[in-house]
Every structure is written in structure tokens, then in C-alpha cells.
């Protein structure tokens with residue numbers, strides 16, 4: 001039997017410790033196996049399960065369930081949207097969707113926030129003296145457009161990069177792509193392409 005090789009090392013604190021390559025390798029294999037198993041579970045969507053009847057009980061007595069898709073990328077994961085008086089009030093992952101099979105990424109899991117989050121931006125804000133101040137759409141458009149036109153005049157259309165937010169839907173991303181093309185550049189990226 002081959003002799004076990006023990007490697008000695010010195011920690012930054014000055015304390016000596018030993019590395020047994022056989023044990024280190026065994027630990028690594030165990031961690032790798034666990035990560036592989038968890039990744040497989042996540043990909044197969046088995047980490048999520050359908051909510052039980054108790055959790056599903058709705059406070060919205062007049063609501064209806066609409067089967068739809070997440071619009072944040074071209075995968076099109078399935079969503080059950082609960083709608084009351086034409087307002088989206090709750091969402092549930094569609095366990096029976098043929099593509100996503102009950103799985104969502106974080107964007108889809110929070111898709112409803114685009115509609116009813118209290119933090120949603122509803123009007124333009126401008127930072128003045130360290131504070132965000134509400135301004136009119138006219139002021140925002142005038143200031144942004146004149147700055148953009150200045151840059152274009154001085155440095156050309158490629159001096160601007162159009163970057164889409166992670167909360168841009170695929171349809172909004174399409175329009176953004178068109179805008180960049182009209183502007184005259186290919187410097188454009190957004191979440192729907194990734």
C-alpha cells in the first residue's frame with residue numbers, strides 16, 4: 001500500500017496545518033456530488049411544488065385565474081395570474097406549463113411587481129442637491145433629448161450605448177432595439193437577448 005502523503009502548510013496567522021490529499025479529494029467529491037444533485041433538481045423543476053389548497057385560499061372573492069406567460073424573456077414560462085376587477089392581484093407558478101414545468105427565475109417569480117409594487121417608478125425623478133425630485137415628463141424628455149443630441153453631434157451615434165433594464169419585457173426590448181437602429185448604432189443590449 002502506498003504511503004499517504006501529508007502536506008504541511010503555514011496559515012497567514014503563523015499556525016501550522018496539514019493537508020491530507022486523500023481526505024481533501026474525498027470532501028471535494030462529496031461537495032461536487034451534492035451540487036450536481038441540487039442543480040439537477042433545480043433544472044427539472046422539482047424544487048418547486050404546487051401550493052396546497054390552504055395556501056391557495058384567496059382573499060379575492062371575485063377574482064378569476066388567467067393562464068398566461070412571463071414576458072421577461074423568450075423562454076415564456078407559465079404563470080397563473082389572479083385578476084380581480086381587471087387588476088392583477090396574485091400570481092402562481094404554472095406547474096403544468098410544458099416548457100418551465102413549474103420553474104421560474106427570479107424575474108418571473110416577481111413578475112407581478114411590475115404592476116403593483118409600491119417601489120415601482122411612476123414618474124420621472126431628477127437628482128438635485130443629493131435628493132431625488134419629481135419632475136414633469138416634458139422636462140425629463142427635453143433634458144435627456146438635448147443631452148443625447150449634443151453627444152451625437154460631438155462624438156457620433158456610436159458614443160451612446162442603449163442598455164435595457166432586467167424589467168424590460170420582450171416587446172419593450174423590441175422597441176428599444178428599433179430606437180437604437182433609428183439613432184444609428186448597434187450599441188444596444190437588453191435582458192431579452194441574454
Ligand code: SF4
Nearest residue numbers: 070073076077105108
Ligand atoms: S424571465 Fe425567467 S421566468 Fe420569465 S420567461 Fe424568462 S426564464 Fe422564465
